[in-house]
Amino acid sequence: MDKLFERFRGQQMVRRTVIMLIAVIIMGMGVGFFMHAAMGSDPFSTLNLGVSSKLNLSFGVWQAIFNAILLVIIVFVDRSKLGIGTIGNMLLVGFSADIMSGLLANILPPASGLGIISRVLLTVLGVLMQLVGCSFYVTCDLGMAPYDCISYIVPERTKIPFRWWRILIDVICVGTGFACGAAIGIGTLMMAFGTGPLLPIFNKYLAAPVVGRKMEK
Numbered sequence: 635m636d637k638l639f640e641r642f643r644g645q646q647m648v649r650r651t652v653i654m655l656i657a658v659i660i661m662g663m664g665v666g667f668f669m670h671a672a673m674g675s676d677p678f679s680t681l682n683l684g685v686s687s688k689l690n691l692s693f694g695v696w697q698a699i700f701n702a703i704l705l706v707i708i709v710f711v712d713r714s715k716l717g718i719g720t721i722g723n724m725l726l727v728g729f730s731a732d733i734m735s736g737l738l739a740n741i742l743p744p745a746s747g748l749g750i751i752s753r754v755l756l757t758v759l760g761v762l763m764q765l766v767g768c769s770f771y772v773t774c775d776l777g778m779a780p781y782d783c784i785s786y787i788v789p790e791r792t793k794i795p796f797r798w799w800r801i802l803i804d805v806i807c808v809g810t811g812f813a814c815g816a817a818i819g820i821g822t823l824m825m826a827f828g829t830g831p832l833l834p835i836f837n838k839y840l841a842a843p844v845v846g847r848k849m850e851k
Contacts, residue, residue, distance in 0.1 A: 646846065650774045653845055654719050655726065657770035662694075662727040664763030666734025669693065671756035672745035674822030676764060676829075678781045681807035682728070684814030693735070697728030704780035712787050717777020724780065757821040761828060768829075769836035773845045 668675035669683065679693075686696035701724040708716065738756075745753060778786070785803065789796040804826070812818050 650776060650845060651718060653770055654774040654776050655722050657767045657774065658722045658726040659730045659767075660763050661767030661771065662730025663734040664760040664767060665693070665727065665731035666738060667756050667760030667763065668821050669731060669735040670738040670742065670745065671753045671760065671821065672817040673753055673757045674817055674819035675760065676825040677804035677807035677811075677822070679731075680811035680816045680818060680822060682811070684811035684816030687816070688814045692732050694728030694732040698725055701780045704784060708780055708783045708787070712783070715778045715783045715786060719771065719774060719776030720778060720780065720783075722776075723771065754820065757824070760821060761824045764825065765829065765832055765836055766840065769833055769841040770845065772833070773837050773841035773847055775847070
């Protein structure tokens with residue numbers, strides 16, 4: 635019985651790992667849609683899009699570098715939230731975004747040549763892909779992305795409430811990204827105000843049944 639249980643656990647871990655990897659690729663593809671629509675993205679991507687453009691690096695390369703810097707800090711402060719999902723997020727989101735952006739550039743006109751409706755549709759697709767990917771990523775529970783680790787570590791070690799700390803660093807990310815030339819707009823607003831209400835619904839009714847986890851009500 636113990637061997638059967640261990641085998642089941644092993645199969646579940648493989649299943650969750652595969653789902654997690656697909657999820658972070660979908661998240662990256664969503665960022666690729668944001669990049670092509672040029673109507674804003676989530677705060678962390680906005681920061682990295684702006685900084686990468688200033689450094690003349692691809693989004694994927696800079697995001698991997700910046701995530702590695704954050705990871706070093708986290709390793710020395712609190713490793714409890716790290717896992718294989720951390721590495722998957724660090725490496726696959728940025729490079730998936732680069733690939734998706736390149737594919738869209740080959741089949742669609744640039745943002746300046748698209749109508750507003752087309753750009754909004756691309757942005758909405760990006761939001762949905764981000765939310766779906768994030769939902770499966772979170773539900774697999776295999777480790778947080780470095781940015782999310784920071785979001786939890788600081789409130790846990792200070793008296794700053796999580797909500798206000800997250801708002802603060804999101805605002806800093808968006809402001810810095812915008813100052814470096816990243817686009818902000820409807821995509822930024824959708825991610826800022828849509829993630830909180832929609833992600834728990836996606837988690838419960840979409841990701842949890844697939845992953846095989848029961849989500850708390």
